[in-house]
Structures are given as C-alpha cells and as structure tokens.
Amino acid sequence: MELVCPAGNLPALKRAVNEGADAVYFGFQNTTNARQFAGLNFTDKRAHEGIDYAHAHGKRVFCAINTYPQPDGWQQWTRAVDQAVELGVDALILADMGLLDYATRHHPNVARHLSVQGSATSHEALKFYHEQFGIKRAVLPRVLSITQVRDLAKQTPVELEVFAFGSLCIMAEGRCYLSSYLTGESPNTRGVCSPAAHVRWEETPQGLESRLNGVLIDRYADGERAGYPTLCKGRFEVDGETYHAIEEPTSLNTLELLPELKGLGISAVKIEGRQRSPAYVSKVASIWRQALDRLEEAPDRFHPDSAWMAGLAELSEGATTTLGAYERRWK
Amino acid sequence: MPSTTQSPQISLGPVLYYWTREHYADFYREAADWPVDIVTLGETVCSRRRDMKLDDWLGIGRELSQSGKQVVLASQTLIESEADLRDLRKLCDNGDFIVEANDQSALQRLSSARLPFIAGAALNLYNPATLGVMARAGMQRWQVPVEMSREDLARLIDDCHQTGVSQPCEVFAYGHLPLAWSSRCFTARRHQKPKDRCQFVCQQYPEGLALRSQEAHDVFTLNGIQTLSGACQDLRHELSAMTEMGVSVARLSPRATGMAEVVNAFDQARHGKLPAPDPLALVDAEMCDGYWYGRPGMDNSRTQAG
Numbered sequence: 001m002e003l004v005c006p007a008g009n010l011p012a013l014k015r016a017v018n019e020g021a022d023a024v025y026f027g028f029q030n031t032t033n034a035r036q037f038a039g040l041n042f043t044d045k046r047a048h049e050g051i052d053y054a055h056a057h058g059k060r061v062f063c064a065i066n067t068y069p070q071p072d073g074w075q076q077w078t079r080a081v082d083q084a085v086e087l088g089v090d091a092l093i094l095a096d097m098g099l100l101d102y103a104t105r106h107h108p109n110v111a112r113h114l115s116v117q118g119s120a121t122s123h124e125a126l127k128f129y130h131e132q133f134g135i136k137r138a139v140l141p142r143v144l145s146i147t148q149v150r151d152l153a154k155q156t157p158v159e160l161e162v163f164a165f166g167s168l169c170i171m172a173e174g175r176c177y178l179s180s181y182l183t184g185e186s187p188n189t190r191g192v193c194s195p196a197a198h199v200r201w202e203e204t205p206q207g208l209e210s211r212l213n214g215v216l217i218d219r220y221a222d223g224e225r226a227g228y229p230t231l232c233k234g235r236f237e238v239d240g241e242t243y244h245a246i247e248e249p250t251s252l253n254t255l256e257l258l259p260e261l262k263g264l265g266i267s268a269v270k271i272e273g274r275q276r277s278p279a280y281v282s283k284v285a286s287i288w289r290q291a292l293d294r295l296e297e298a299p300d301r302f303h304p305d306s307a308w309m310a311g312l313a314e315l316s317e318g319a320t321t322t323l324g325a326y327e328r329r330w331k
Numbered sequence: 332m333p334s335t336t337q338s339p340q341i342s343l344g345p346v347l348y349y350w351t352r353e354h355y356a357d358f359y360r361e362a363a364d365w366p367v368d369i370v371t372l373g374e375t376v377c378s379r380r381r382d383m384k385l386d387d388w389l390g391i392g393r394e395l396s397q398s399g400k401q402v403v404l405a406s407q408t409l410i411e412s413e414a415d416l417r418d419l420r421k422l423c424d425n426g427d428f429i430v431e432a433n434d435q436s437a438l439q440r441l442s443s444a445r446l447p448f449i450a451g452a453a454l455n456l457y458n459p460a461t462l463g464v465m466a467r468a469g470m471q472r473w474q475v476p477v478e479m480s481r482e483d484l485a486r487l488i489d490d491c492h493q494t495g496v497s498q499p500c501e502v503f504a505y506g507h508l509p510l511a512w513s514s515r516c517f518t519a520r521r522h523q524k525p526k527d528r529c530q531f532v533c534q535q536y537p538e539g540l541a542l543r544s545q546e547a548h549d550v551f552t553l554n555g556i557q558t559l560s561g562a563c564q565d566l567r568h569e570l571s572a573m574t575e576m577g578v579s580v581a582r583l584s585p586r587a588t589g590m591a592e593v594v595n596a597f598d599q600a601r602h603g604k605l606p607a608p609d610p611l612a613l614v615d616a617e618m619c620d621g622y623w624y625g626r627p628g629m630d631n632s633r634t635q636a637g
C-alpha cells in the first residue's frame with residue numbers, strides 16, 4: 001500500500017519524502033484546491049523544486065485541483081491543470097466533472113485521480129467516473145463503513161485510496177454546503193471550510209467564546225481545551241440539550257484497520273493535513289511508514305504499536321482519535 | 332413588470348422529512364389541486380425510511396399525472412450499500428417516470444441505459460463544461476447548486492447557451508436548504524440511539540429538529556442524516572428576475588403545514604401579484620435569501636443592512 005502524504009509547502013514536502021512517503025500531494029496558491037489557507041501551497045517555482053526533490057528520491061507527486069470551477073473562473077482551473085501537467089506531476093486529483101472532461105481531452109496521458117470531493121460512494125459511481133473520464137484511482141469519502149468499503153472494493157473498476165489519518169469530515173465530502181451557509185465560502189466554491197477570516201475569539205463572563213461570522217460555535221469553561229471553530233464540531237442546543245450535536249473534535253485514525261485494508265486490495269492510504277506544520281507531517285509520515293513496513297513483513301501478525309498510537313493521539317484534534325464511519329456503531 | 336418571456340413553472344420538490352404513509356397520501360391528494368406544474372416524489376435522504384415503497388410512489392405519481400402534473404422520481408443522495416444500489420436500479424427502471432439523479436451512481440445507471448434524467452443539485456453543476464457532460468449523458472433539466480448566486484447563475488446560463496447547452500434549469504426557491512449528508516444520523520444521535528436501531532425517531536419531527544446556537548439562534552435543522560439550513564429560503568420576490576435570466580422552474584420544498592399557502596403565494600407572485608413584503612407571514616421560521624445575493628446563505632436581505 002502506498003503512503004500518500006500532504007505537502008502544504010516545500011519544507012513539508014521534503015520532510016514527508018524523507019520520512020518515507022511514497023507519494024505527496026500539493027495544491028497551487030489559489031482557490032483551485034480545497035486547502036486554500038493564507039501562506040500555504042505552492043508557486044510554480046516551489047512546485048518545480050518539490051517535484052524535482054520527490055522524483056530524485058523515487059517518490060511520486062500528485063496535484064490537487066479539487067474545487068469546483070465557478071462560473072466566472074473556468075480559465076483559472078484549466079490553467080492550473082495545464083500548469084500541473086507542464087510541471088510533470090504524476091497524477092491530477094480532480095473533482096469537477098467538467099474539469100475531469102477537460103483533463104481527459106487535453107492531457108489523456110496524465111493519470112487522473114478522483115478527489116474525495118467527487119463524492120463517489122459506490123462502485124456504480126466509480127464506474128461512471130471511470131467510463132466518462134478514465135480515472136485511474138478514486139479517493140473514498142470518509143462516510144463508508146468497513147463493510148461498505150469491502151463491498152465496493154470487490155467491484156471497483158479503479159484503484160482505491162482511503163483516508164488513514166487526520167481531520168475527520170463527518171459529511172459526505174463535496175456535498176457539504178454548511179460553510180457557505182454561514183460564511184459565504186465553502187470547500188466547493190473557495191477551497192475553504194469555516195475560514196479563519198470569519199473566526200472571532202472573545203473572553204466573556206460566560207467563558208471563552210468562538211464565533212464564525214457572528215454565529216456562536218462554542219463556549220469554553222475555564223481550563224477546557226478550546227478547538228478551532230469548525231462549524232460541525234461546535235456545541236449546539238437540540239431539543240433542550242447542549243452537546244456536540246454533529247461531531248466531537250477528534251481525528252480519524254485507521255492504523256488498526258491496516259491488515260483489513262490491505263486484504264481488500266486498497267492501493268493507498270492518505271494522510272490529511274496540508275494545513276499542518278512540516279513537523280506534524282514529518283511525525284505522522286514516520287509513524288505510518290513504520291506501520292506499513294511492519295505490515296509488509298508480517299501482515300498476519302500486525303498489531304499497532306502502542307507508541308505509534310500515543311504519538312498519533314498527541315497530534316490529534318482534542319487529543320482523541322476515532323475509527324469514524326469505518327466502525328458501524330460510530331454512526 | 333411585464334416580461335416578454337414566460338413566467339417560471341412551479342415545482343414541488345421531494346418531501347425531505349420522514350412522514351407517515353397517511354401524511355404523504357393526504358399531502359399529495361391536496362397537491363393534485365395546487366397550481367404546481369411539476370411534482371418530484373421519492374425518498375432522497377435515508378434508505379431506512381421504508382414506510383413508502385416504490386410502488387406507493389408510483390401510485391401517487393400516476394394520480395398526480397392524471398391531474399396534469401409532470402411527475403419526477405428522485406434518487407437517494409447518499410448511496411452507501413449494495414441494498415441502496417438495488418433500490419436505485421428499481422427506481423431507474425420504473426418505466427413510467429423520469430428520474431432525478433442525485434448522485435453519480437444514478438447517473439451511471441441512467442446514462443448507461445440511455446434514459447433521460449433530471450440532474451439534481453448535489454451533482455455540483457457549477458460550469459458549462461460540467462453541464463455539457465451532463466447534456467451528452469441525457470440530461471433534460473438541471474438544478475442549480477444551492478450556494479450559487481444570482482449573478483453567477485445569470486453568467487452560467489448565458490455561457491451555457493453559447494456552448495449549445497440549452498436545457499432548462501430549476502432554482503430552489505422556497506424551503507429549508509439541503510446543505511449536507513452524512514453516514515451518521517443526527518436525529519438518532521440526539522436520542523442516543525445507534526443508526527442501525529434508530530427506531531425511526533426522525534418520524535417524530537415532520538419538519539426536522541432545530542439545532543440552535545447557545546444563544547438560541549436557529550443555525551441548522553437536523554433531518555436524520557441530512558442537515559438543512561436553520562432559516563427558510565424564500566425567493567418569492569425574485570421570480571421576475573428569474574424569468575429574465577432564463578430560469579425555467581422554481582422549486583418549493585414541502586413543509587408539513589401551510590404548504591398550500593406557500594404554493595398560492597408563489598403562484599400569485601409569478602403572475603405579478605406580490606403582496607407587501609412580509610417574509611414572516613407564511614410560516615413561523617427565520618427567513619433567508621443570502622445565497623441569491625452572493626452572501627452567506629443565512630443572510631436575509633429584508634432584515635439586514637448590506
């Protein structure tokens with residue numbers, strides 16, 4: 001199984017490669033990718049350096065152009081595709097059907113991966129993308145249980161990549177418009193969720209409050225650990241109860257599922273987090289490299305090392321991890 | 332403001348909530364007499380909601396059809412299991428009514444069988460190239476993504492016409508906006524029940540379950556695995572603008588009470604008869620229209636400055 005790691009900038013890309021990533025993925029500095037953060041992502045020059053570095057070490061590079069081209073910006077998205085191809089990336093990670101069509105027609109020889117933002121949750125959906133656009137691989141949304149992944153893996157016409165570790169989207173990716181409802185900007189349109197420009201922190205007599213475009217997302221008592229106000233991870237009131245009504249702040253960690261994922265023929269495991277620091281990427285890549293190597297040596301006797309689990313928990317949101325939807329009872 | 336082009340058709344979207352069989356039957360019996368042109372039927376949210384079988388929908392569809400309505404059957408938006416795919420196949424092969432495809436699994440079934448389809452809003456149709464792909468696959472009409480602004484839509488419609496894509500489009504004009512789908516059921520979560528043994532608690536909430544901020548602001552509406560907007564979108568006053576832009580259909584999303592009044596208000600509006608602006612008159616809910624003006628969806632142009 002291939003280890004695919006996030007590269008939010010050149011130092012992170014190099015650290016990922018050094019720590020054993022088989023492939024890294026990056027985006028350009030604009031709204032064409034789903035991690036549009038200030039100071040993050042690659043200029044043409046940096047991308048060139050990064051791709052040279054990865055290729056010199058025998059690693060692959062994917063370029064994420066996985067937002068949806070907006071009515072006033074088609075050329076910006078096609079330019080990103082052309083630019084990535086000229087840079088010599090090993091694959092394009094795309095979501096929009098029109099952009100997939102463009103890449104298929106103009107760059108038939110460059111591999112196309114379906115982004116998680118393309119929301120393919122069944123083998124029929126994968127067939128659609130495969131027949132229409134010849135995709136080579138698809139990244140599966142984080143909404144499927146392991147049983148559902150198994151059914152899908154039996155009949156998929158393409159390679160499958162699954163999320164292994166990092167922030168957990170609880171909604172089917174690519175079909176979540178919650179962020180634009182509150183802020184006007186969403187993953188699909190602007191490559192952002194709960195964008196920082198709309199976040200306000202305030203100390204009040206009731207406690208520390210986090211707001212997103214004025215809407216109270218959470219309120220913390222003294223000594224409580226405060227998290228980034230991602231809108232689906234706040235505490236809200238439903239029918240008289242105030243709780244994490246949608247999801248707790250927690251990270252996905254599928255380390256213990258590795259033997260099963262390998263058995264299903266999953267081609268790659270993906271680490272989320274282009275917005276994370278090079279140090280974070282380096283630690284996560286290192287742990288997952290060790291785990292995958294151990295898995296290769298003795299798949300039948302694989303057991304997650306407690307030091308790995310502790311290391312990953314430390315790097316997680318709310319310092320807790322979950323198997324998420326892979327585990328049926330989470331739903 | 333008389334317009335030279337035809338005023339939009341009115342469509343009734345699928346019921347997003349889980350009602351009882353009697354409730355659906357009563358609702359559609361009444362709807363047969365409403366001034367709506369198109370009715371979209373079916374369960375689009377959760378496969379565990381099994382009170383209504385495909386045959387039940389087909390029966391209602393035939394009755395509405397006899398009352399002169401165009402009938403559409405909508406597919407489930409989040410397809411997860413082999414059982415979901417089996418139901419989807421039956422729906423696509425129904426033989427009577429055109430299907431609204433709400434995910435790529437449905438697109439695959441319909442396009443490979445060379446069946447025409449309506450392209451749903453969750454397919455993310457934001458640009459002429461994507462709409463071109465859909466047109467070649469058999470699209471007859473398409474729904475605008477809920478987050479698209481009037482300005483972007485006007486440009487998109489123009490650009491589509493220039494590239495030869497001329498299928499009509501449909502705007503979500505009234506109701507709580509469908510904003511997200513999850514494998515987790517949030518209604519069951521509120522009741523501390525696992526999804527597999529949810530006891531169909533969402534049937535207790537015929538208009539969803541309000542999710543409020545700790546300051547009692549209606550943020551979202553929980554509807555099983557679906558999350559809707561907390562406020563109700565109302566674009567009644569935009570129908571003439573829609574007509575001028577080339578929007579063909581205005582979709583109204585069913586609510587459990589007061590739907591006849593909503594339909595009548597839109598019917599009046601499309602014939603140029605707008606009552607004085609009173610967004611709270613129809614129902615007891617926060618109103619919004621922000622997306623249409625290129626702002627956060629929750630904004631309400633009638634109560635907020637700027």
